[in-house]
Amino acid sequence: MWKEDVLVDQKGYRLIDGIYSRGEVIGNSNVDKMLLAPGTDFHSRVRVPGSQSYFDCAVVYHYLERLFKGFSAKTVLDVGCGDGRVTTWLLENTAANIVAVDCSLDSLRRLQRRYLAQSEGYERRVLLLQCNVVDIPLRENSCDFVWAFESLYYLLEDYQRGINELSRILTDQGLLANCDRDYEYGLIYELLNKGPEALLAADKTKLMPEPGEEGDLQARLLTRREIRQALKANELYVMAESPVPAISVMVSYLNSRGLFVDEIQRYSAEMVSLFLKLLPETAFCKSTIFWSSKSQRGAPF
Ligand SMILES: C[S@@+](CC[C@H](N)C(=O)[O-])C[C@H]1O[C@@H](n2cnc3c(N)ncnc32)[C@H](O)[C@@H]1O
Numbered sequence: 001m002w003k004e005d006v007l008v009d010q011k012g013y014r015l016i017d018g019i020y021s022r023g024e025v026i027g028n029s030n031v032d033k034m035l036l037a038p039g040t041d042f043h044s045r046v047r048v049p050g051s052q053s054y055f056d057c058a059v060v061y062h063y064l065e066r067l068f069k070g071f072s073a074k075t076v077l078d079v080g081c082g083d084g085r086v087t088t089w090l091l092e093n094t095a096a097n098i099v100a101v102d103c104s105l106d107s108l109r110r111l112q113r114r115y116l117a118q119s120e121g122y123e124r125r126v127l128l129l130q131c132n133v134v135d136i137p138l139r140e141n142s143c144d145f146v147w148a149f150e151s152l153y154y155l156l157e158d159y160q161r162g163i164n165e166l167s168r169i170l171t172d173q174g175l176l177a178n179c180d181r182d183y184e185y186g187l188i189y190e191l192l193n194k195g196p197e198a199l200l201a202a203d204k205t206k207l208m209p210e211p212g213e214e215g216d217l218q219a220r221l222l223t224r225r226e227i228r229q230a231l232k233a234n235e236l237y238v239m240a241e242s243p244v245p246a247i248s249v250m251v252s253y254l255n256s257r258g259l260f261v262d263e264i265q266r267y268s269a270e271m272v273s274l275f276l277k278l279l280p281e282t283a284f285c286k287s288t289i290f291w292s293s294k295s296q297r298g299a300p301f
Pocket of ligand 1: 027030031034039042079080081082083084085086101102103104107131132133134148149150151154155
């Protein structure tokens, strides 16, 4: 019943094997490439000590644990959920219903198989939706926690449109958490991996090429000021900014160069504890989680 309440059903969406879809997604060049590829298996990566996902996910779960100690949500929207490393966390650790949105059908199918295998009850709590995040078939004011981790920057010049769409869906008292690739981090990543010319090119284009399973994706690099402006333009008040440390990228860089590989494996868990302890002092961010709301109120934790 809750699914019918949040869905706007007049846009040609229908249920195909448990996933609401129009059978196509119209989007930019990133979306076109993501549609053709299987999408990253984040769940497997999270378990590889030394991988970026291993560290980033520990940080994300840490923030979510803190948030849900003093916050409850009836309906959560997981934007660009991928194969659901956060959707599954939300299922296991909160009582919320969850709308999981992604353009990649393969990722949504993996997510579906994973939670269905875990518990029959989970199917009732998840609405899987294949669509473009700039045009989500959900009602206004229908979700009280909107989570967008490392997905909006793929919208490139439509970033503001994405924030606009999430703001439309967010309830008046709800909480939006969006997290996108940091500008300075992108420049440093290009310098480390490709040299000074690539760094200067990234500064000119504001884009970071991301070679991967999907082909060459482009990530829009955003300064924290740009993100604050995009939120402000939608009358969203930023209550707190939480860093996702760039140190995870440095560790996976060493790994990719075959340096300290055994040590990284051995000390990954200890390093995670250290990074979590340092979070309040973190200055060099891979990305920043912006916690915002339509109503002015205190920090979420
Ligand atoms: C880097 S992954 C992050 C996945 C997930 N948020 C997580 O943290 O595990 C980005 C995800 O955003 C999705 N995505 C990118 N652009 C999108 C768009 N315009 N509409 C819907 N999904 C999109 C991709 O398919 C991919 O699953």
